[in-house]
Amino acid sequence: MIMKAIRLGLGNLIVLGDYVSRPARMQRTPQAQASVDQAAANMALYQFHACPFCVKTRRTLHRLNVPVGLRDAKNNEADRQALLEHGGKIKVPCLRIDQNGQSTWMYDSKVIIAYLNERFAAA
Numbered sequence: 001m002i003m004k005a006i007r008l009g010l011g012n013l014i015v016l017g018d019y020v021s022r023p024a025r026m027q028r029t030p031q032a033q034a035s036v037d038q039a040a041a042n043m044a045l046y047q048f049h050a051c052p053f054c055v056k057t058r059r060t061l062h063r064l065n066v067p068v069g070l071r072d073a074k075n076n077e078a079d080r081q082a083l084l085e086h087g088g089k090i091k092v093p094c095l096r097i098d099q100n101g102q103s104t105w106m107y108d109s110k111v112i113i114a115y116l117n118e119r120f121a122a123a
Helices: 002-020 030-040 052-064 077-087 109-120
Strands: 043-047 069-072 094-099 102-107
Touching: 002 052, 030 109, 043 052, 043 077, 052 109, 069 077, 077 094, 077 102, 094 109, 102 109
Parallel strands: 043 069
Antiparallel strands: 043 094, 094 102
């Protein structure tokens, strides 16, 4: 019971710290942003709200101005089940990328952030 309260308190502190120190969004031309928006429509981030690795990944999405849909794999049973059935494991963060009729499930915040920076930092 005490550990759960500590975990909840720390999680809320992490989320508050993220909110207070959130980086500025990248500015693009309207055409370039429309292209990013279109690419992001084929992605979803499976995450836990207070997970530090998920917060780190969401901060990168915010900084790069990439509007990826968020899926709550902790509190939404359908999202959790989709992550398990299609991704293979319940591990967050996980970025689902749909391209050419196939889905790629990318785990690990470092891998996801490197992919996002490579794909969207110059866009």
